[in-house]
Amino acid sequence: MDKQILVSVDRVGRRYGDLTAVHEVSFYLKRGEVLGFLGANGAGKSTTMNMLCGVLAPTHGTITIVGHDIIKDAIKAKSRLGYLPEQPPLYRDLSVDEYLDYCARLRRVPAVQRYQRIRDIKQRCGLSKVGRRIIGRLSKGYQQRVGIAQAIVHLPDLIVLDEPTVGLDPVQIREIRGLIRELARDHGVILSTHILSEVQAVCDRVQILDHGRIVFADDISSLSAQMSAATLLLSVRKEPNLGALLAIDGVVAVQRVGAMCPRGDCHFQLEIDEKNNPAERVAQYAVENQLGLYELIPQQMDLEQVFIDITTNERALSPEGTRS
Amino acid sequence: MIVHIARHELRSLFLSPLAWVALALVQLLLAYIFLLNIDSFIAGQDELALNPQAPGATLLVVIRMLGNVPTLFMVVIPLLTMRMLCDEKRLHTRVLLLSSPLSMRAIVLGKYLAVMAFFGFSWLMIALMAISLNLGTELDLGQIAAALLAVFLFIMALVAIGLYMSSLTAQSAIAAITTFALVLLLWMVDSGVKPDGGDSLLSHISMSHHYQTLLSGLLALESVAYFLLVAAVFLLLTVRQLHRERVYG
Numbered sequence A: 001m002d003k004q005i006l007v008s009v010d011r012v013g014r015r016y017g018d019l020t021a022v023h024e025v026s027f028y029l030k031r032g033e034v035l036g037f038l039g040a041n042g043a044g045k046s047t048t049m050n051m052l053c054g055v056l057a058p059t060h061g062t063i064t065i066v067g068h069d070i071i072k073d074a075i076k077a078k079s080r081l082g083y084l085p086e087q088p089p090l091y092r093d094l095s096v097d098e099y100l101d102y103c104a105r106l107r108r109v110p111a112v113q114r115y116q117r118i119r120d121i122k123q124r125c126g127l128s129k130v131g132r133r134i135i136g137r138l139s140k141g142y143q144q145r146v147g148i149a150q151a152i153v154h155l156p157d158l159i160v161l162d163e164p165t166v167g168l169d170p171v172q173i174r175e176i177r178g179l180i181r182e183l184a185r186d187h188g189v190i191l192s193t194h195i196l197s198e199v200q201a202v203c204d205r206v207q208i209l210d211h212g213r214i215v216f217a218d219d220i221s222s223l224s225a226q227m228s229a230a231t232l233l234l235s236v237r238k239e240p241n242l243g244a245l246l247a248i249d250g251v252v253a254v255q256r257v258g259a260m261c262p263r264g265d266c267h268f269q270l271e272i273d274e275k276n277n278p279a280e281r282v283a284q285y286a287v288e289n290q291l292g293l294y295e296l297i298p299q300q301m302d303l304e305q306v307f308i309d310i311t312t313n314e315r316a317l318s319p320e321g322t323r324s
Numbered sequence B: 001m002i003v004h005i006a007r008h009e010l011r012s013l014f015l016s017p018l019a020w021v022a023l024a025l026v027q028l029l030l031a032y033i034f035l036l037n038i039d040s041f042i043a044g045q046d047e048l049a050l051n052p053q054a055p056g057a058t059l060l061v062v063i064r065m066l067g068n069v070p071t072l073f074m075v076v077i078p079l080l081t082m083r084m085l086c087d088e089k090r091l092h093t094r095v096l097l098l099s100s101p102l103s104m105r106a107i108v109l110g111k112y113l114a115v116m117a118f119f120g121f122s123w124l125m126i127a128l129m130a131i132s133l134n135l136g137t138e139l140d141l142g143q144i145a146a147a148l149l150a151v152f153l154f155i156m157a158l159v160a161i162g163l164y165m166s167s168l169t170a171q172s173a174i175a176a177i178t179t180f181a182l183v184l185l186l187w188m189v190d191s192g193v194k195p196d197g198g199d200s201l202l203s204h205i206s207m208s209h210h211y212q213t214l215l216s217g218l219l220a221l222e223s224v225a226y227f228l229l230v231a232a233v234f235l236l237l238t239v240r241q242l243h244r245e246r247v248y249g
Helices: A045-052 A074-078 A096-106 A111-124 A140-152 A170-183 A196-202 A220-226 A242-247 A279-288 A303-317 B002-015 B017-043 B045-050 B057-081 B083-090 B094-098 B104-135 B141-168 B172-188 B201-205 B207-215 B221-248
Strands: A005-016 A019-030 A034-039 A060-065 A081-084 A158-162 A188-193 A205-210 A213-219 A231-236 A251-257 A266-272 A293-299
Touching (some): A005 A045, A005 A188, A019 A060, A019 A188, A034 A196, A045 A060, A045 A081, A045 A158, A045 A188, A060 A074, A081 A140, A096 A140, A096 B094, A111 A140, A140 A170, A170 A188, A170 A196, A188 A196, A213 A303, A242 A251, B017 B045, B017 B057, B017 B104, B057 B172, B083 B104, B083 B141, B083 B172, B104 B141, B141 B207, B172 B207
Parallel strands (some): A034 A188, A158 A188
Antiparallel strands (some): A005 A060, A251 A266
């Protein structure tokens, strides 16, 4: 069976006075998916999340949550979503139990289920032991978990998390990521972050937002493909003939790394044609000429590089002023 | 939904020491005024007995005390309404309400009900104090009822204004001071216009005019409507402000 579409966003934009924070953005989310929203600070992520959850009204475009328009049919739409904004909306002088009880009431969890539900959610978020503690006195990590608990207490179809791992330590980050993956089994999750590895760790699909536009939207696997090697690092003991290296089929450019063979180790960066990978031929050449080959490494572009590539390319392609 | 919000807000109010202190001080000051009035009433007993037209305990003790209530509430109510909406903005908890399946109307009414319940309690204490005099003497309960209604209507209007001011800013002090200024302006807008107490356009919009009318035991429909209208208008403005924030914020 085809998976149900939970969210569809159709050409949504948002202006603050003269500033356009989000241009026409369109996307969708199916049940069971984790959609990652990547972007630098100020790219329009939080504005998009806020519009998605009805906190801000879009200047134009429509947002539909499980078939309900977020503006016209706000109450029905909002009862299907849970939202953890960038700043967790916590009442700091309430205890965790009191706070979750209030949230459950606001989200219309039936009275007969409330107690049991809060207990389940606390267990899921690792809050069982701090139920009676005052939220303001909890550590940042626990507060963040209370924030997540608040977003899922009514078991919404859609969970929107805006930078859920900010300010957490590595162990907590791993726990929260695990929780997100678990939640994605029967809900849909939209996750915004500026940490690229987070997207790789938990998301099925990714969208990169830059200056209010979606500049990349695809499966996480094709993002990985974008990162695949475009250069080889070659390390040899003896100085090779640069002209001969360049002449190898598939090598586009050769660049020396570091000084000229100090103490008999030379490093070269070979830019290569991805469709015609010359690694094998380079190795053969090095062996035939007895260069003393000891390293030949396909260099993975790191995510940061891909991200910068995509955003700068996109900026070059669509100069300012191509507003539709 | 409204009830859930009101319950939560009322609880938060009682969690803050400010609310308890305010409640206690209002009660203390009014009780002191009440005692002073009784004292001077008893001291003037002999003179009053000579004059068959002399005002009784109702007027000299109870109504005089209730005449002082607006001054007190004008200072205390803004201090308690100032946080109602602007703290939600400052502490980012606004998002919780806005992303929950609630209408803006429910949010505003819930908060309004909470503050009304809080001051309703204070009002009840004042009413009990006034009526307690009935144990010792005969009171004009009709006039006292009208006067207590005036107090309640005044609270209703004042809380609505306070809520609106709180929705306009993220700084609670600004909300308090603007509420106080606006209510003071509405209160004395007609002062000195017609010293003989005659009718003028300004006295129609003056809070003190309508308050005094009700206090004198005259259950004037215009005055009742005035306070209800002020409350309704400012509640609607508050709802509108929340909508505006969503569109322009």
